[in-house]
Amino acid sequence: MQLLHVTTREDWDVDNLRLSAYETIMVVVENSAEDMSNTVLELLNDALSRLENTFASREDMAEKMQLQSCICALIAACIQKLSKEQISTCCDRIITLTLQVFTTKGALAHEDAFNMVSKFAEKIGTDFNRYIAHFAPCLITGLQNMEEYQVCTTAVCAVGDICRALPGGEMLPYCDAIMESLLSLLQAQQLNRSVKPPILASFADIALSIGGDFEKYATVVLNMLQQAGTVSTEGDDDEDLIEYVNSLRESILEAYTGILHGLGDGKKLDVLVPYLEPLLVFMERCSTDEHKTSEVVKNCIALLGDLGQFFGNKMNGIYQQPYVQQLMQEGNQDPELSEITGWACQMIETCRRAA
Numbered sequence: 204m205q206l207l208h209v210t211t212r213e214d215w216d217v218d219n220l221r222l223s224a225y226e227t228i229m230v231v232v233e234n235s236a237e238d239m240s241n242t243v244l245e246l247l248n249d250a251l252s253r254l255e256n257t258f259a260s261r262e263d264m265a266e267k268m269q270l271q272s273c274i275c276a277l278i279a280a281c282i283q284k285l286s287k288e289q290i291s292t293c294c295d296r297i298i299t300l301t302l303q304v305f306t307t308k309g310a311l312a313h314e315d316a317f318n319m320v321s322k323f324a325e326k327i328g329t330d331f332n333r334y335i336a337h338f339a340p341c342l343i344t345g346l347q348n349m350e351e352y353q354v355c356t357t358a359v360c361a362v363g364d365i366c367r368a369l370p371g372g373e374m375l376p377y378c379d380a381i382m383e384s385l386l387s388l389l390q391a392q393q394l395n396r397s398v399k400p401p402i403l404a405s406f407a408d409i410a411l412s413i414g415g416d417f418e419k420y421a422t423v424v425l426n427m428l429q430q431a432g433t434v435s436t437e438g439d440d441d442e443d444l445i446e447y448v449n450s451l452r453e454s455i456l457e458a459y460t461g462i463l464h465g466l467g468d469g470k471k472l473d474v475l476v477p478y479l480e481p482l483l484v485f486m487e488r489c490s491t492d493e494h495k496t497s498e499v500v501k502n503c504i505a506l507l508g509d510l511g512q513f514f515g516n517k518m519n520g521i522y523q524q525p526y527v528q529q530l531m532q533e534g535n536q537d538p539e540l541s542e543i544t545g546w547a548c549q550m551i552e553t554c555r556r557a558a
Contacts, residue, residue: 225273232280244289247281250274251293254300271304271312279319282326290326297323298334305341317345317357321364331368339377346384352395355388359401366405366412374412382409382420389427396447400454403431407461415469417462424462425478428455432485436494449496452489456502460509467513479510483521490526501543504534508547516557 232243254274260267278297282290290297297319304316320338324331342365345358362381366374374381385402388394406424410417432455436448459482466472486503489495507527511518521527531551534544 222269222273225277229277229280232277232284235284240285240289243281243284247278247285247290247293250277250281251296251300254278258303268307268311272315275304275312275315275319279315279322282319282322287327294327294330298337302337302341305344313345313354314357317354317361321361324365324368328368329373331365332373335365335369335373335377339380343380343384346381346388349388349391349394352398356398356401359385359398359405363405363408366408370412372413372416374409375416378409378413386423386427399431400450403428403451403454404457406458410462410465414465415471417465418469418471418474421462421466421474425475428458429478429481431455432481435488436492445494449494449499453496453498453502455485456499456506460502460506463509463513472513487524487526490530497537497540500530500533500537501540503530504540504547505543508550511550511554516554518554522551522554
């Protein structure tokens with residue numbers, strides 16, 4: 204690929220030439236046809252070699268970190284485009300080089316390195332269990348990096364991706380440290396607020412990954428979700444606040460859904476019972492907000508169906524509430540929500556007939 208030669212030209216530092224070349228290559232990879240997979244695999248191996256070479260480079264540290272960032276982003280794009288089988292011979296090399304990137308504190312590449320690990324874990328699934336013990340310390344360090352909140356955010360997102368890759372309790376040995384870091388972040392006043400929604404959403408992935416073992420974290424997490432749910436846009440038309448509150452509510456609803464399934468599958472639903480009333484109050488508040496997004500509506504509808512799945516006809520009284528009817532009506536009117544609304548309505552009818 205001719206663009207690769209551009210990244211090593213003597214004038215690579217003029218007008219962001221190297222950065223632009225890497226960004227263009229990534230676009231080409233992302234839009235490549237299936238019959239180009241061998242070329243993408245060659246590119247992946249070339250990118251790994253380039254990343255390896257940066258560790259011995261005598262370039263200025265800032266320039267070296269920017270280069271590592273570009274290469275990590277390119278590797279992530281290649282991983283996403285290829286199959287698990289195609290990258291199987293590169294797996295050990297990918298994680299080894301990634302760990303080397305994290306040895307430099309404050310590296311600009313950390314954000315892209317975490318994203319690369321996310322794509323890697325998503326691609327190889329349960330095989331990531333081979334690497335989690337080696338990667339966990341880097342993950343915890345990233346979660347504690349609240350000063351560089353973009354890095355912290357990608358580390359939080361990596362938690363979710365790895366948990367989805369490792370169901371069945373394989374994450375359990377690392378959850379105490381992860382949960383401690385996540386809860387500390389939520390309590391930190393200096394944390395950029397944009398990090399909080401992905402943190403809350405990550406609780407869903409953790410609960411789904413470890414099932415009933417989430418019980419030990421449930422009380423403190425559910426209390427935090429209840430507290431986060433009180434944030435409101437009432438009386439305020441600030442667009443940034445409205446966007447943030449909607450993002451927060453989407454994540455809160457995702458968290459409740461994941462925790463419900465995790466505890467339900469682990470036969471630990473009793474833990475959730477004391478928090479049902481505040482949850483329902485929260486959903487009613489969401490439903491009556493004129494600024495709510497369709498994603499908030501979707502998550503409310505899905506959660507109402509899930510509650511029926513786990514609690515059965517005990518939900519019948521709730522299903523008669525006006526706000527529930529309003530949510531279902533809005534869902535039926537939105538073509539993008541018709542499938543999830545239809546499923547929830549079937550669940551509601553099943554609960555009614557079981558009464």
